[in-house]
Amino acid sequence: MLKLLTKTTSKFSLSLLLLASPLVAEELEVIEVSALRKTQNLQVAPVSVSALSNTLLENAQVNGLNGIDHLVPGLSIGLFNIAQPQIFIRGIGSNDDGAAGDPSIAIYMDDVYMNKLSSIAIDTFDIQRIEVLKGPQGALYGKNGAGGAIHIINNRPEFNNTAKFQLGLGNLNFRTANLMVNKLVTNDQAVRLSLSRKVRDGYVTSAIQPELNFNQVDNMHARLQYLAEIDSDQRLGLAAFYVHDSTSSPGHIADGGAIGHIHRLVNPTAFNHFYKNFATHSGHEEREASGFKLDYQTKINNADLIVIASHNKADVSIAEVIAGSSIQVNNFLDVTNFIEEQHEQTSIEARLSGAFNHFEWMLGASMQDATTNRVESLITYLGTSFPQNPTQQVLSLPADSVQYSDNRSSAIYAAGGWNLDDVHKLHLGSRYSYDAKKVDLATNQVDQFTIFEQYDTFVRNSFSEWTHEVSFSSQWRQNIFSYLRYSEGFKSGGFQGMASTKLAAETGYLPEYSTNYEMGLKLDWFSNQLRTNLSIFTTQYQDLQVQKQVDVGALGYLVVENAAKANIKGAELDWTFRPSMQPKLELSGNYAYLDTEYENYADDPRYQGNKLRNAPKTSYSIRMAWYERLSFGQLSFDTIYSYKGKTYQDPENLESSIIPSYHLTHFNFKLSSRDTNYFMKIWVENAFNQKYFIHKYASPTGIGSLVLVNTPGAPRQYGVTFGVNW
Numbered sequence: 144m145l146k147l148l149t150k151t152t153s154k155f156s157l158s159l160l161l162l163a164s165p166l167v168a169e170e171l172e173v174i175e176v177s178a179l180r181k182t183q184n185l186q187v188a189p190v191s192v193s194a195l196s197n198t199l200l201e202n203a204q205v206n207g208l209n210g211i212d213h214l215v216p217g218l219s220i221g222l223f224n225i226a227q228p229q230i231f232i233r234g235i236g237s238n239d240d241g242a243a244g245d246p247s248i249a250i251y252m253d254d255v256y257m258n259k260l261s262s263i264a265i266d267t268f269d270i271q272r273i274e275v276l277k278g279p280q281g282a283l284y285g286k287n288g289a290g291g292a293i294h295i296i297n298n299r300p301e302f303n304n305t306a307k308f309q310l311g312l313g314n315l316n317f318r319t320a321n322l323m324v325n326k327l328v329t330n331d332q333a334v335r336l337s338l339s340r341k342v343r344d345g346y347v348t349s350a351i352q353p354e355l356n357f358n359q360v361d362n363m364h365a366r367l368q369y370l371a372e373i374d375s376d377q378r379l380g381l382a383a384f385y386v387h388d389s390t391s392s393p394g395h396i397a398d399g400g401a402i403g404h405i406h407r408l409v410n411p412t413a414f415n416h417f418y419k420n421f422a423t424h425s426g427h428e429e430r431e432a433s434g435f436k437l438d439y440q441t442k443i444n445n446a447d448l449i450v451i452a453s454h455n456k457a458d459v460s461i462a463e464v465i466a467g468s469s470i471q472v473n474n475f476l477d478v479t480n481f482i483e484e485q486h487e488q489t490s491i492e493a494r495l496s497g498a499f500n501h502f503e504w505m506l507g508a509s510m511q512d513a514t515t516n517r518v519e520s521l522i523t524y525l526g527t528s529f530p531q532n533p534t535q536q537v538l539s540l541p542a543d544s545v546q547y548s549d550n551r552s553s554a555i556y557a558a559g560g561w562n563l564d565d566v567h568k569l570h571l572g573s574r575y576s577y578d579a580k581k582v583d584l585a586t587n588q589v590d591q592f593t594i595f596e597q598y599d600t601f602v603r604n605s606f607s608e609w610t611h612e613v614s615f616s617s618q619w620r621q622n623i624f625s626y627l628r629y630s631e632g633f634k635s636g637g638f639q640g641m642a643s644t645k646l647a648a649e650t651g652y653l654p655e656y657s658t659n660y661e662m663g664l665k666l667d668w669f670s671n672q673l674r675t676n677l678s679i680f681t682t683q684y685q686d687l688q689v690q691k692q693v694d695v696g697a698l699g700y701l702v703v704e705n706a707a708k709a710n711i712k713g714a715e716l717d718w719t720f721r722p723s724m725q726p727k728l729e730l731s732g733n734y735a736y737l738d739t740e741y742e743n744y745a746d747d748p749r750y751q752g753n754k755l756r757n758a759p760k761t762s763y764s765i766r767m768a769w770y771e772r773l774s775f776g777q778l779s780f781d782t783i784y785s786y787k788g789k790t791y792q793d794p795e796n797l798e799s800s801i802i803p804s805y806h807l808t809h810f811n812f813k814l815s816s817r818d819t820n821y822f823m824k825i826w827v828e829n830a831f832n833q834k835y836f837i838h839k840y841a842s843p844t845g846i847g848s849l850v851l852v853n854t855p856g857a858p859r860q861y862g863v864t865f866g867v868n869w
Contacts, residue, residue: 189614216735226261234758235290241640242546249288262457279632281610282572289632300333300370313862347394350413357394392426395467399851420467432457446497488513501562542590598645606635622667632657759788805835
């Protein structure tokens with residue numbers, strides 16, 4: 144089934160490729176992916192992959208990781224702050240932000256595993272594609288890939304001289320400038336420089352101080368690469384990058400609970416405004432990341448050897464207005480979250496692969512050392528509880544958590560594929576993963592809401608597991624392909640982030656395990672004019688790590704626990720249609736159905752049977768692309784419509800914190816010169832100005848009586864982009 148997904152996504156990318164190429168071929172094109180650590184036709188890769196090409200990302204006006212979930216059914220990406228993107232695939236993900244925690248969705252950048260979500264900063268300019276692998280990735284992408292993996296692949300240097308420049312303007316004072324220069328140094332050496340700058344005003348403002356602006360964007364990304372073909376068997380690549388992201392706090396808005404009720408009384412007009420909060424400061428979010436990578440490819444006898452070494456680091460500073468409210472307004476409560484985090488990782492991986500007769504094989508090993516120094520503070524301001532009275536700030540309660548984690552991991556893995564005959568192929572994979580974590584945890588300030596006692600402790604633990612995968616695929620005819628797949632996933636355990644007590648800090652939580660069964664059928668119809676890919680899967684989770692809020696009076700604290708046994712069932716369909724009678728038109732789409740539940744929940748049977756968070760029952764997207772040749776160039780029109788069903792945000796399945804279903808529509812008009820060296824593009828994102836949320840939570844979670852906080856998604860955005868290639 145995963146394969147089918149890959150196929151449909153491939154179809155998306157196919158249509159994208161068609162947008163930039165002459166429309167002569169009548170058959171659907173084939174997309175190549177590296178989902179199995181080798182380049183192969185996406186249509187015959189025995190794994191579920193959605194491949195999003197650069198063209199598709201541009202047409203959907205996706206500039207970073209956020210937004211790709213509108214193009215990949217089954218994928219949900221929320222945003223709490225710049226350091227905490229909440230990435231879920233088929234209902235599995237993690238909200239854990241502690242120094243010793245790991246994501247359930249593994250993120251790779253050019254084959255390098257990114258240990259912390261706070262260090263992930265991407266810009267889609269000059270990206271080749273993004274591959275989304277769905278379901279447990281226990282063998283080749285085994286590092287904490289219990290729910291899936293996302294692989295971001297940048298364009299590499301080419302052996303020619305090319306360049307492109309783009310300049311864009313839009314509403315919300317949007318401005319962008321992008322430059323790529325690819326230079327041939329010698330016949331076998333090339334360098335590539337990519338620069339990107341994006342600036343945009345926020346779309347949430349304060350009703351108290353209108354000059355305050357939330358959700359701003361001010362990003363600068365730079366990447367320099369070098370590639371040398373030493374000889375016919377050896378290739379050396381070097382890459383360095385630098386990122387600086389600066390923004391205000393996300394536009395959190397309190398629109399429910401006691402604080403929301405006070406806002407309604409104080410200013411009912413602003414309270415009913417979707418993009419206004421009641422904050423008196425905008426906070427800040429800053430991220431500076433840099434790193435370098437070396438990759439070397441050679442041959443040993445008849446085998447291919449690839450060695451990848453990297454070193455990355457990131458510094459994050461956050462002052463977040465938690466509820467989008469102020470004690471000057473509600474006279475009751477104001478909470479600000481401060482985070483200072485420094486992360487550094489060094490990794491090396493080697494893969495040896497080859498083939499003989501009807502057998503393909505791969506052996507690999509990896510090691511990584513990652514350190515995270517995180518200081519998180521919460522300052523709770525308490526005032527009077529009567530909005531009619533003058534503001535009286537009677538108490539300021541600070542709480543802090545100091546975390547230093549040293550995570551060391553290593554793995555060995557092997558995979559092999561046998562062509563049993565002209566039709567059937569068997570693929571086996573296995574991986575041994577070992578993680579060792581050492582953590583210093585301390586707190587100096589106690590507020591009795593989130594931190595109950597001072598402590599200073601040192602803890603360590605190690606986690607290891609064998610995970611396996613098996614697939615059996617059949618190429619019945621050139622246009623008929625099917626597969627059966629069994630895969631296992633493993634995510635290591637960890638320790639609490641802002642632990643409330645010394646005992647909680649020292650206890651931590653254990654690994655989670657996933658097992659997936661999947662079948663898929665891929666068909667090309669009517670002389671390759673129509674492609675349909677269908678997959679059906681069921682995934683079982685043991686000791687699922689769940690973050691929940693423990694209620695303490697009016698407030699509460701967050702804890703990660705091995706709370707649940709969960710089951711996920713679903714089906715996914717991808718399709719692409721390009722009629723030969725109308726080669727200027729291409730239609731494509733995908734659909735995902737998810738049925739998720741906690742089969743049991745360790746400490747609270749009331750949650751049994753509840754739905755998993757960030758797992759919409761249905762989601763789908765439809766894309767139409769149309770192209771017209773003109774005497775002076777080419778005109779193209781591209782529209783993408785997506786739907787996401789309602790999603791729960793907590794294991795309690797509170798109705799108050801549900802993100803309702805929503806629709807998004809994007810339009811893109813592009814006029815290119817005959818030689819495609821010049822273009823002008825007019826784009827509209829969220830064309831019908833749909834109001835939707837990218838995050839919601841209630842506190843205390845159990846009743847949501849104090850505050851209900853939501854983070855709205857972006858309103859309609861539009862603009863024009865000019866580009867030149869030479």
